[in-house]
Amino acid sequence: MSARIPDIVKHRVSEKAKNTLDIVAKFVEEECIPADPVVDAQIGEGSARWESHPPIIEELKAKAKKLGLWNMFLPKGHYKESPGYTNLEYGLMAEWLGRSKIASEATNCSAPDTGNMEVLAKYGNDAQKAQWLKPLMEGEIRSAFLMTEPDVASSDATNIQLSIKKEGNEYVLNGSKWWSSGAGDPRCKIYIVMGKSDPNNKDPYKQQSVILVPANTKGITIHRMLNVYGYDDAPHGHGHISFHNVRVPVSNLVLGEGRGFEIIQGRLGPGRIHHAMRSIGAAEHALEWMLMRINDPKKTPFGKQLREHGVILEWVAKSRIEIDAARLIVLNAAVKMDDLGPKATLKEIAQAKVLVPQTALTVIDRAVQAFGGAGVSQDTPLANSWALIRTLRLADGPDEVHLQQMGRNENKRGKEVSQKLLWQKEKTEQLLKQNNLKRFQPGSNIKPRL
Template identity: 55%
Template sequence: MDFAYDARTEELRGELTRFLTEHVYPAEPVHAEQAATGDPWSRTPVLAELKAEARKRGLWNLFLPDPRYGAGLTNLQYAPLAELTGRSPHLAPEAVNCAAPDTGNMELLAEFGSDAQRERWLMPLLEGEIRSAFCMTEPEVASSDATNIATRITRDGDEYVINGRKWWSSGAMDPRCEIFIVMGKTDPDADRHRQQSMVLVPRDTPGVTVRRGMHVFGYTDGTHGGHAEIDFTDVRVPAANLIGAEGTGFAIAQARLGPGRIHHCMRLIGMAERALELLCRRANERIAFGRPLAEQGVVREWIAESRVRIEQARLLVLKTAWLMDTVGNKGAHTEIQAIKIATPAMAEWVIDKAIQGYGGAGVSQDTPLAALWAQTRTLRLADGPDEVHRNSLAKRELRRWLP
């Protein structure tokens, strides 16, 4: 395993670092002010400016390994770039068109969509002209077990009819969101992993009702396009809107979530690095009990432990990226689960210590720390809760030692 950055990665890292320093970080307070005074779900004017600048610099669709659609980078090449965008998670990922849930939806369409589906929906997403939502989680069932999903997708001639309720449908509150990818059951009597299918549902289809936007620890999480609760009542779409074949929804979801999980973990490394940088700056500047915080033993322990934890998590993420590139997502399944358990917990710990170092300012709107913590804590639930990943990982480990 060689984790050294190649020439192309170094070039992109340099360009992305300059973009963050010259444009993204200065735009953070502007974005916050614009978001506070406008529609909380709409994109701010300054974000549009950042996207234009990113495209001009060639920093666009870095996440897609297929050169037909994206930059053609491997997971190992993309990891340090995603880490950098994680330093400003509410602006940088979308500025370079690498923000969830669109990234996962674009990957899904690129891999499983028909030619017509790719032309109609993937191409506008790649251009950043529209946004999309992924509708999987439901309020009435424990959606950590995807086989629980109750939404029904029923074939009726040349159409599918969808009935059900979804929530935490990321991206759906954005006014520019035009397409929902909806997962539901087409055959409740089939094998439990062959009951589900996915269909494309345009937002303006009759019977689609966006009930409300969900808040995350009090934040709208508008950067992810907001998370919606949505009713689907006798919603009819053409049979051609089916993604893949009937009964493949569960497998497609797992294929989508693998890259999504590692992308989150890549960005979490950057979030933790930003928090540690802020803590160190605070420790050098703030005086308490007659001396700088940097001279307080407990603060030094936080800083040292933060560095150790970040480096450990980064190495595990890089190993996982390398495995995904060399043996495929299936071969890296154990490591994907491991990073999904370890990285959010690491980042949550580091950000928590930075908040403690800032005191009251750490929980206020005057630093990015509170928003970073809220996003990090949420990722211990998103894409599967810790407990599900621990259980699955343990079963895989136990199988190795069966007599």
């Protein structure tokens, strides 16, 4: 709710965004969270899980549209299609969306469609926008982003192998992909595929291209859906897909040959902020569940309610501090991105990308612990939430890759700070000498006892 916006950014949030934030919070709390288990029930069992589309999602989408809660993620000033919110303002909304499993989809703000719509809005030509961006923005179809491959270490995208070869007025694609999120959904109509169009280019960052491939193109096979800690995430799913002589017209290429890296880098910045703010929402939701459990009068281990056992309130307090600190890290990244764009904000985005899922996992884990056995079961949303957030330490680049880059950049100051500290040490020696003093050695006045 708008009253809870951290003071440090309050002045940057417009009245329109504050008003929308209040509507988002009410919509999530009163419509989406109660409907989360209904979605699971409507998805059903067996193969039906991959064929059905829960009707309640369409009902929620209609309600969200009526409330003006639609496509809030597209930042103001960058896209003519934007409903007019900054990254900061949408970040605050995304926190609320993160409390529910379906709120993001209900407001057409869910991954991977958000990133894919940004790719099309930013880099697509008019025909590509008309064919794919328009129905995505209307919430009529869904999409998947296919980069990761089973046979190579894909956290280094220069390794990507899927071949994209030009033959006449077509491109021919061969290779395989996995972790293609969203490919299980019967409404997923378009794949945004990254592959190698020029494997011999001397510049390893110019070998890749991004191309649009309709999901029903001949030669595409979905072999299976991957589980996440046993959850299949149906009907969305994470596909393992192969491409065998898949042909698409040359007009399906996005931006131009060799521009793949440019596109994926443009796609990931805002998405990482969205994931981070949704994770803050998931952590807040877990904290609320923990508060409910520790105040449950029916559960009194060793004769006391949980809140009366000293360690438990410490968990609550630590969770409060950690969530509030993590939120500031993300909002700082959002503000900088609004002011200077994603390229200038790489460090802050990486800080949020690494810190927030770890913080959220710690908070969710405390809530799980407070529930005892129920915490790891299907009787609370905690276990599923933990599994979802755990994947964020891998998806969009594993923590280690971001940490290595950040460490390398921080260490660039190594020489300069060493020189400064040595100079300060030398100056201290001079000052001591001038004042006829010796450096104070703690404990030096204690006579040794024999």
